[in-house]
Amino acid sequence: MHTSYSRIIENAFEEVKALPDAGELATYIPELANVDPSKLGMHMTCIDGNHFGIGDDLHKFSIQSIAKVLSLTLAYKIVGEPLWERVDVEPSGTKFDSLLLLESYKGIPRNPFINSGAIVICDILMTHLKDTKVEFLEFVRELSDLPKLNYSDKIADSEKRTGYRNVALCNFIKSFGNITNEPEEVLDFYFDMCSLEMTCQEVSRTFGFLANEGCKISDGTKIITKNKCKRINALMLTCGFYDESGEFAFRVGLPGKSGVGGGIVALYPKNYAMVVWSPKLNKHGNSYKGMELLEKVTTHSEMSIF
Amino acid sequence: MHTSYSRIIENAFEEVKALPDAGELATYIPELANVDPSKLGMHMTCIDGNHFGIGDDLHKFSIQSIAKVLSLTLAYKIVGEPLWERVDVEPSGTKFDSLLLLESYKGIPRNPFINSGAIVICDILMTHLKDTKVEFLEFVRELSDLPKLNYSDKIADSEKRTGYRNVALCNFIKSFGNITNEPEEVLDFYFDMCSLEMTCQEVSRTFGFLANEGCKISDGTKIITKNKCKRINALMLTCGFYDESGEFAFRVGLPGKSGVGGGIVALYPKNYAMVVWSPKLNKHGNSYKGMELLEKVTTHSEMSIF
Amino acid sequence: MHTSYSRIIENAFEEVKALPDAGELATYIPELANVDPSKLGMHMTCIDGNHFGIGDDLHKFSIQSIAKVLSLTLAYKIVGEPLWERVDVEPSGTKFDSLLLLESYKGIPRNPFINSGAIVICDILMTHLKDTKVEFLEFVRELSDLPKLNYSDKIADSEKRTGYRNVALCNFIKSFGNITNEPEEVLDFYFDMCSLEMTCQEVSRTFGFLANEGCKISDGTKIITKNKCKRINALMLTCGFYDESGEFAFRVGLPGKSGVGGGIVALYPKNYAMVVWSPKLNKHGNSYKGMELLEKVTTHSEMSIF
Amino acid sequence: MHTSYSRIIENAFEEVKALPDAGELATYIPELANVDPSKLGMHMTCIDGNHFGIGDDLHKFSIQSIAKVLSLTLAYKIVGEPLWERVDVEPSGTKFDSLLLLESYKGIPRNPFINSGAIVICDILMTHLKDTKVEFLEFVRELSDLPKLNYSDKIADSEKRTGYRNVALCNFIKSFGNITNEPEEVLDFYFDMCSLEMTCQEVSRTFGFLANEGCKISDGTKIITKNKCKRINALMLTCGFYDESGEFAFRVGLPGKSGVGGGIVALYPKNYAMVVWSPKLNKHGNSYKGMELLEKVTTHSEMSIF
Structure with missing residues (x-):
């Protein structure tokens, strides 16, 4: 870690910390509404092994959709390019749980990071793995060096009780024939996958x-x-932030992925993985202060892929 | 220019040259249908001043929508961030001349590279410049070191006679109040802007x-x-290829912009600008062989921002 | 029954009977694919009590969506005008099981005859009745003078096993808060309701x-x-035939309702109820020969509300 | 005219007259904003030749889209059934000037009463008539027994100066090939056609x-x-009121057509034509008090086609 980087991060952190509270906690998963909204953390892991954190970076949070990058990685590793016959690679231009484009594209989700696409990825993993939940967990444990990492029943159950929109998505895709397993079982794995809890430090390592x-x-x-x-x-650059993906590329200039738990991971290829966490979300479902912090750090450090 | 780069380019060029013809010439601008469909050229200009070309890289072609990056640059330079109140920065997920999203977003085009957005950029330039056509031309002449560059009346007139879709777009946006000048005059400049003709070498320099x-x-x-x-x-990365922007980022991994004349410019920041040209287009309106060539070059050279 | 009417019907029946087979059997409910596709029946019941039938008018068929008029009648009778806060009265312009407009209208179905609207009506009945299945059946038994009428388990089970699209619709509406009961229970009643089997004669009486x-x-x-x-x-006139409602009004000129079992009921207010049945459907999901027959009868008899 | 009818109308008129003002004047045609918003008139012409009026029924107003029924009548008379290859007969479910469905249906308007459909009808008339404006005017003069009826230049010019949305529609359809003549000329006739001014009495006679x-x-x-x-x-019943057609059928139960000038014509086949006029429009672009008045008259007189 260069000293100059850490100074930039510290300054940006203080600036964003002081910003007036904006945004809302995710409410559609009841359990997420219990999080302390004032939390703010950041952790950066460089490819030389150095790492650096600030604020609540050692506090666990629900990584939610950030996990979709990990399930995609595992499925892509197993299936290879034929994966893309089941899900496309285009930005959707719509909200994370929209059903609109599924109808036009006959059950082929626009990309693997909107809910519909992530559900198809879960279905693919279930078809190729013997004990999907266990094997996916093993994969994340290996990436994170967290041998005891586990799904959070509390979070998963909370979403299972209220996730009607995702039940709709999965059954809708099934009606087009692009889900092979039983919707109920696919969703059971999907909700578990999204329930993982880690700290900023752990996610940046992962x-x-x-x-x-x-x-x-x-x-x-x-x-x-x-x-x-x-x-x-x-894919993270073009599709990682739902209908705000263009905005993130424009302001931050790095591939990234957000989750409704308020976490965002951003990558500077050949340099580092950086994770921010702040629970209040903007109207697009992305962490309000998280995006502010990433924008300040990348702008001041002039670290961007562009 | 590293020797290894030029070898990679030469090999890729031969491979793509030999590919069976696919795609169609743009027909909606009658004049473009007269181009020799077998043309294939490429030129790369590195930031150290070295440059390298192959095939028909010294043959002029109609740069069409590639010019939208130049008009955006001029407007952004003049207006600054308030520009984005008139046009958004999100991928559209739709065809280049779609009117669909304009209705949902009340006349704010999704980004400056789809036709609707480029028309709004033209309107902005007309409001801020005295003699828009002349001043824009001066700007491109300076960028290209081509003091005699001029609009092509033949191409512009051809499009003016048949560009009903663009007339529709411009009047539709006007009906929402997001065009300030007279639609007819805005379109007159828009068609001229798209009529510029350059070689691969000249575009890569520009x-x-x-x-x-x-x-x-x-x-x-x-x-x-x-x-x-x-x-x-x-913006070029997330929005440069209409509803194939994700695919281009996925396969090529560089910011770029295509035109229906069959040209594509791609940028490797801090390294080079590369231009390919092959007139036949895939169903998304992007050069079929151009995309193939760029994919091969970037994959074999492992040059990508990701 | 005027002799002239019956002659017109007989002639029209022979003409349509002789038409080459067109359309397809509904296949999305497996059980419906087992029906004899050559069946053709018609029965008319006049308000003076006279009635007249021809062809397979005494053969039972699955009335499917025709039942939606009966559930709407019962719900409207119980709830009155506040019913329309839960479902609108506008033609949808889309297919019977489309999810598109639900997203724009935030979970309020466009009308009670597309699947989404009929599912909301089922939910409303479940909230107001003690034993919904029994009480709805009682209501239809009274209307039809068929005290032994019952749900068809075979048809209902067939649809329950494959009705993913309806599961999607119901959960999607639930996610907007416009379903009060558990989606699974609402659908269980919905599938039973659509499983009723009657003859043309019985439906026209009902x-x-x-x-x-x-x-x-x-x-x-x-x-x-x-x-x-x-x-x-x-409502039957403007919304009874999904995205072919305008066509039916235009060609036939009577309020009506179709079902994917191939039945159509049409009403001439203050005159008669007429039912046709022919299992092969056009691409809009309406009986191909049924519509032909109704058009011929109404055109030749000049019986129409217009 | 039965005495009982006139009493019902008088009572309904007084009730509606006393209602608090609601709705807005059409503002998108500047000239229409100059009308006295308190006007309220009604006139009924029975097929036996009797007629009856009340309020401002002898005051001229701009009939606007009501004229679309007359241009359709003339085109249908000339072309016959092949007319429907150029325009469909389905309710659109969208606003009067929406471009959305034109994209899905490749330039075929959903029906002849939304703006896009009426523009196609104008194009068809121009192809079949020598001097379209004169011949259409002759046709309306004959229907109305108003030999001196003329287009209103003031209204037509007002709309020509601001009708960007209609320019967009016409050019959009032209881009699909469903306009044969020059867009500018088609629109010139379209705006003239909509500029006719008549009284309630004259429209009901027409x-x-x-x-x-x-x-x-x-x-x-x-x-x-x-x-x-x-x-x-x-067609008037299913498509006469844009995205409120279902509501009008539901509440009033008669075929009808509205105009943004605040007029509505409603027909009771084999009985009468009734015209109401009140300039303030509801959010769907239909006369607020006009709809109220028609609902009261048809409900109390129990005159409806259903």
Whole structure:
């Protein structure tokens, strides 16, 4: 970690910390409404192994949709390019849980990061793995060096009780024939997948391989090929923030993925993985202060892929 | 120019040259249908001034929508951030001349690279410049070091006679109040702007400043700030290829912009500007062989921002 | 029954019978694919009690969506005008199971005859009745003078196993808060409701009250007020045939309602209820020969509300 | 005119007259904003030649879209059924000037009463008539027994200066090939057609033939066949009120057509043509008090086609 980077981060953190509260807690998953809305943390893990954190970066939060990048990675690793016959790679221009485009595109989700696409990825994993929940968890444990990581029943149950929109999405896709397994079982895995809880530090460690051309930073293990790594990063840039993906690329200039738990991971390929967390969301469902913080850090450090 | 780059380009060129013909010539502008469909050229200009070309890279073609990046650059330079109150920065997920989203977003085009957005940019330039056509031409002449560059009346007239869809777009936006000048005059400039003709070499020279943090490569003149340059590049990545923007980011991994004349410009920031030209278009309106060529070059050279 | 009417019907029947087979059997409910596709029947019940039938008019068929008029009648009778806060009265312009407009209208179905609207009506009945399935069946038994009428488990089970699109619709509406009961229970009633089987004769008798200003033809019992009767008829005219409602009004000129079992009921207010049945459907999901037959009868008899 | 009818009308008129002002004047045609918003008139012409009026029924107003029924009648008379290859007969479910569905249906308007459809009808008339403006005017003069009726330049010019949305519609349809003549000329006729001014009495006389099986009431001249008359009436019922057509059928129960000048014509086939006028419009662009008045009259008199 260069000293100059840490100073930039510290200054940006103080500025954003002082901003008036804006945005709303995610309410559609009741359990997420119980989080302390004033939390703010950030952690950066560089590919040389250095890392640096500030604020609530060691406090666990629900990573929610951030996990979709991990399930996509595992499915892409297993299935390869035929994966893209089941899900497209285009920005959707619509909200995260929209059903609109599914109708025009006959059950092919626009990309793997909106809910419909992530549900199809879950279905694909279930078809290729014996014990999907266990094997996916093993994969994330390996990436994160957290051998005891587990799904959060409390979060998953909370969403299972109220996730009518996702039940609708899954059954709608099934009606087009693009879900192979039983909707109920696919959703059960989907809700569990989204329930993982980690700290900023842990998430930045977990995502390090995407900043490191597909290899785990701690020990160099090849998780995925360089070419697949590049493509996942491209997808995060064009599709990682629902109908605000263009805005994030425009303001921050890095591939990233947000979750309604208020976390955002951003990657500077060949440099670092950076994670911010602040629970209040803007109207597009992305962390309000998280986006502010990332914009300040990348603008001041002039670190961007563009 | 590294020797290895030129070898990669030569090999990719031969491979793509040999591909069976696919795609169709743009027919909606009658004049474009007269182009030799077998043309294939490429030219790369590096920020150190080296450049390298192959095939029909010294043959002039109609740059069409590629010019939209130049009009955006001029408008952004003049107006600054308030520009984005008139046009958004999100991928549209729809065809280049779609009217669909304009209705939902009350006349605010999704981004400056779809036709509706480019028309609004033309309107903005007309409001801020005295003699818009002349001043825009001066701007492109300076960027391209082509003091005699001129609009092509033949191309512009051809489109003016048949461009009903663009007349519809412009009047539709006017009905929402997001066009200030008379639709007829705005379109007159828009069609002229798209009529510029250049060679691959000339376009790659013209776009060099976007690969060079906003400064002209030949003499270092600052065209636009580093931050604005980064943002224009981000927009090209998320929105440069209509409803195939995600696919281009996924396969090629560089910011770029296509035109229905069959040209594509792609930028590797801090490295080079590369232009390909092949007139036959895929169903999304982007050059079929152009995309193939760019994918091969970037994959084999492992040059990508991701 | 005037002799002239029966002659017109006989002639029209022979003409349509002789038409080449067109259309397809409904396949999305597996059980419906087992029906003899050559069946053709028609029965007319006049408000003076006379009735007249031809062809397979005494053969039972699955009335499917035709039942939606009966559930609407019962709900309207119970709830009155506040019913329309939960469902609108506008033609949808889309397919029977489209989710598109639900998103724009925030979970308020466009009308009670598309699937989404009929599901909301089922939810409303469940909230107001103690034993919904039994009480709805009682209501239809009274209208039809069929004390032993019952749901068809075979049809209902067939649809329950494959009705993913309806599961999607119901959960989608629930996510907007416009379903009060559990989606699973609402759908269980919905599928049962659509499973009723009757003959053309029985359906025309059942629907007689709508041709008779709200009163049962056989004994004059007032089922619903004159004003409500008029309004249900108006709804059948504007919304009874999904995205072919305009076509039916244009060609036939009577209020009506179709079902994917191939049945159509049409009403000439203050005159008669007429039912046709032919299982093969056009691309809009309406009986191909049924519509032909109704058009011929109404055109030749000059019986139309216009 | 039965005495009982006139009493019902008088009572309804007083009730509605006393209602608090609601709705807004049409502002998008500047000239229409100069009308006295308190005007309220009604006139009924029966097929036996009796007629009856109340309030401002002898005051001229701009009939606007009501004229679309007359241009459709003339085009249908000339072209016959092939007319429907150029325009459909389905309710649109969208606002009067929406472009949305034109994109999905490739330039075929959903029906002849939304702006896009009426523009196509104008184009068809221009193709079949020598001097379209003169011949259409002759046709309306004959129907209305107003030999001096003329277009209003003031109204037409006002709309020509501001009708950007209609310019957009016409050019959009032209881009799909469903306009044959020059957009500018088609629109010139369209704006003139909509500029006609008449009183309630005159409009009800003009539309009498549609209540009288296609024959002029005053002298029995056959304007159109019985079958075509029935079909035009059916279209008015399903499509006469834009996205409020279902509501009008539901509440009033008669075929009708509204204009943004605040007029509404409603027909009780084989009985009468009734015209109301009150300039303030509800959010769907239909006369607020006009709809109230028609609902009261038809409900109390129990005159409805259902």
